[in-house]
Amino acid sequence: MAAEILTTAVSALAPAIPVMVDAAIKGAVIILVAALVTLLLRKRSAAARHATWTTSLVAQLLLPVLALLLPAWGRPVAVAPAWLVPAASAPAINSSTEGTALKFAETPASERAQSLVSPYVASKSAANTSPSTTEPPASPSSTDAAVVSPTSSVAPEASSTRSLLLWIGGLWAVGALLVLARLAVGTVGVARLARRGELVDDGAWLSLTQRLARGLGVARPTTLLRGGGVGVPVTWGVVYPVVLLPDDAADWPEERRRYVLVHELAHVKRFDAFTQLVAQIVVALFWFNPLVWLAAHRMRVEREHACDDYVLREGTTPSRYAHDLLELVRQLGTPTHASVPSAFAALAMARRSEFEGRMLSILDPVQDRHTLSRKTLAMSLALAALLIVPLAGFHPLQQRETRTTTVTRSVDGLAPITVTTIERSTPKGTTTRVVSSDSADSKQAVPVNTSEITTVSGPKAEKESCDRWRTARMKGTSRHIHSNTDDSDWKQVDYVANEATRCAEAHVTGNVSFSPDDTDVASLGPSGLVMLRERTDDADRRVVVREWEGKIEHSYTVDGARATFDDGARGWYARMLLEIVRELSIDAPKRIRRIHARGGVPAVLTDIDATRSGGAKSTAYKTLISIPALTSNDKERVLRAVTKETTLSSGDLSGVMRGLKGVPVVTQSTRSAIGDALDRISSSGDRKETLLALAPSADKELLLVLVRTASGLPSSGDKSGFLSQTASKYLSKGDSALRRAFFGAVATLPSSGDHARVLMDIMEHGRDDTSVVGDILQSVRGIASDGDKARVLTQVASEDLITTRALRDKYLEAARTISSSGDYRRVMEALLGNGSQL
Incomplete structure (x- = not known):
């Protein structure tokens, strides 16, 4: 019984394996992009890098869902391995040896003849059985019956494929359960610590906690516990966060209390417990992808750096903060500081494995420590969506499918024809090869073109046509164009344009050439065909063009009845052909x-x-x-x-x-x-x-x-790129209007880094024009980041661009907008270090 339940569960998971593998491959691309982005952001704040890693993991989690919801796009470049195609998706196999009559209620007979038998086969068969007939039957009274005896060789290895999928599904489920079990054990351990801890009722601790929470904007009530044998402060909980302090926290000085609470409340403000839970779910689902483990680890590291930045922005001396963290780490493993919860279950303030990197970050005097603004975060998420959404819908692999079909076709005016075809899925689409074509009367093989013809890829669907124009025109104007060419330049083009007053339809097959004025067909070659149709409220006109014995023949019908191809018909035909040639960009x-x-x-x-x-x-x-x-x-x-x-x-x-x-x-x-x-x-x-x-x-x-x-321009990078590359056009002419317009555009840059980069790129133009230097000094005041602002000002000073008292005063005014004492000192030292006597 248990075995049956397990087998059923694994069988239910098997169809999800291709989706998960596809999502893992795409997720690997996103994580690699995130790694590159964080490398470029190594001088930016830890909050930015943490947001990048978190976005990559959330994208990995959403990819399977988006892949199922979003429309597929992209040209297949390879056939999917058999094991990557769920057995459930294989087409049904009809093992009946008796033919099945196919009935068509709405499609005219002439179109049905073309739908079941390739046009070039139909024309050649007709030519072979009746040389005097060059026009296809178009009478509405034509009757037909198609007998189809399909034999299928789709997925002959279906049984072994399903068995392999079951094994892979079982292995994936075991790995996911182990990761989730690890999370559950860690959560139970955290709950045990909470039960052993005591509620902090010290007024000094509680008032400090409330004051710091208000300063950080933390609105959720935070519970403060002490004890449990933990070695370092620990935080957990999403809706009702809990901070657990070591037993000796009551003896801590006021400064240590303050920065410990700032660090832990920063976790609460940033919803780090929630992002950690999301990361663990992603790891459980994609445990087989090592890049997911890397992203989860880097997210955890950058999370601690970001919370350290909160502490340092509150005014804590970096050296003192580093010293106290070192003391906390040294106490780990002692009898009174033995416990450190698992990294995947709770947020501990310090761990030995991550300590060295944190020390280097804390003591780095030029490290950017700003948080992400809502505007920057929104723009970053939008840019991420531009990568994630198209990637989710991209399908480079196509299901392998082979189907053999035998069709016997009988139409008034034509001898019965039997056509055997083989259809195979390839990266280019459905490849159809005519294996044999026999006249039912003569029982002799008819010579046919046996080259492979590429048709529209994807699932079988009814072709667009003007048959339902009266309904389609209610939805507005639409155009459908399908064009395919194989390696031998064999073309097949379908065109349907639904408009309010008319519907135009065209099907062009083969290597067709046109007259110099594009009003007639010059040649079709063997098996070529052109069909043009225009349907209006007054008439439904159609012409089929074929070549017989080197001569172009036109079969013209009006409302399904044959009509004379007179001058009026030729004028309509010339107009239609010109439209089709133009709209399809033929030659x-x-x-x-x-x-x-x-x-x-x-x-x-x-x-x-x-x-x-x-x-x-x-x-x-x-x-x-x-x-x-x-x-x-x-x-x-x-x-x-x-x-x-x-x-x-x-x-x-x-x-x-x-x-x-x-x-x-x-x-x-x-x-x-x-x-x-x-x-x-x-x-x-x-x-x-x-x-x-x-x-x-x-x-x-x-x-x-x-x-x-x-x-x-919505992209800050694109905007800065344009400004840097065209600066000489705006700044080297000495034109104040161009210069003002240029710096007006610079002021709209939302990214401090891009803003600073543009100003640094254009400094060479300030050597010959002091007004450019003045505008740079004015523009630098709009940079939000003290670090980026300091970089620009120090470069201005180092390049000796402060040549007048007016420029010196603007420099000092810009320097006074820097709030960081370290950056301000560097800016002033740069000015004085270059021997400024102004």
Whole structure:
């Protein structure tokens, strides 16, 4: 009975293994990024590094959930190993040897013929059985029946895969239970300490605790205990926090009491007990990932450093604090200070294993000890989400699947055809290979194209078409484009555009070429096909284009009935084909160059204006600006047209504008249009790169537009990067308007580090212009971090930029805004050390 329960439990866990492995791999990427970020933040506060490690662990915990909730994206690059695919997800195998008749209630017969038999197979089969017939049957009265006898070779190793998953699931469950058991034992140990401890009723302790809690903003009631044989102060509890003091705490001097309580209350304020619990849950779920253990350890270390920073910011002398911590550590293991709770169950003030690093941090005079502001924390979480959310939905592996299907197809006007296909999942999608195609009448094999054709990847789904246009148009305008090309340049493109007054549909298969004016098909090649359809309230028109014996044949129907392909039909066909060629960017580079050769830039812009698809517009613009014959006036005209586009995506708009770098802008209307277009680029990185591309050739008026746009960049790093790289454009001309606009943008930098970095990068411009130095000294006052502020001022002094009394006075005014005595001393020593006689 117990064995059955265990087997059932492990079987229930088995499907979760692929999800957990996927999340662990993605989590490893996030943790490595967090490690790199903390390395870059080694001179910043411990609170920032702790927040980075905590975010990585929370992301690891959320990844499995996000992967199930978010839509998948990304092109598969490999087939998933068999053991990584749950057996439950394998397609059902139909072992019936008798065919099953497939009935279609809504789809017209001509479309059903194309849905079950590949178009090129249908055309070749039809040609073989009836050479005089070049048009496919399109009569609504056509009847059909498909007999499908599937045999499946999907996952022949399904049994062994399931067995392997059961073993892996069992091993994972055992590891998770051991980690949780360790946490439970530690929690029981902490509870035992609490029972042995006595409630502190000393008025001096209680009043000091309340006073410090108010100063730190701790609103939750904190219980103070003493005893239990603990060697160092210990804190635990999320909702009702408890601080347990050693037995000899009553003999401590006032100063030690104060910084011990500050340290422990800092844990309470920062919800460290909760983040520690989250870390242990993550370790339990992903115990097999060593990077998770590393992140949990580093989070614990930075947590203690962050609480030490609270103590030092309260005015405690670092050397005295380090000395007392050393005394606490020395007492560990003595009879009266024997107990130290497990690191995963409670927050102890000192541990021997972490002591050396804490001493170095405490005694470091230049270490940043500020907490994270809410604004900085919110921005950091938003940046983290930009990595975590896309990564959660990324699926680089595809399920391995092989299916063999035999279809016998009978349609009016065509001999019955039997087609055997094999479909295999590959990183490119579903690969279909026609194995054999036999005429039911002649029983002779029909020569068919046996090359692999890549179709749309993903689960089988009904193709988009105009059949449900009357319902679809109620949801608004939409476009669906699926384009696939295999290694032999075989193309298959599907296009459906639902609009309020019409629906346009196209299917292009094979290596199709078009006439120079894109109004007719020039050649299709063997097995090629073009189907165009337009449905309106008045009519449903369709044309199927095939090639037979070197001649292009057009099969034209209206409302399902065959019609004469007269001049009116040819005009409609030419208009539809031009639209499809344009919207699908078919052979776009050659087509755009042909249009330019005929009518220049105006003709191309007119063609682009008639294009609805943003992707097609982007391709056309990029092709146009790559034409060597374009003049500067032509490029400005193109730039002006691009800035007015509203259908281009943010990335496409940025890409096209970057392609026009170096174009001189001479009209105010173009400058205004550029500013509006830049505001529509939502990606901070794309906007920054676009600004950098436009800046080198910009005149004064455009530079003012660019720097105003840069002020609105959401990323502090992108904003500082633009300002540092373009400083010479704004500061080397001696133009006060450009200089004021530049420093106005610098003042909007939210990051103290980025603010200081920009000011330090531009100091070379102060050698020839004292007004730049004055603006630097004015701007430095807006830096929040004393350490970053001191770095800028010491560099100003070390580079001998204080050359006038006015600059000296501004320097002193900026120095007086530094609250840290150590940083203030360094700033003043830098000024005096360079022999300033002012």
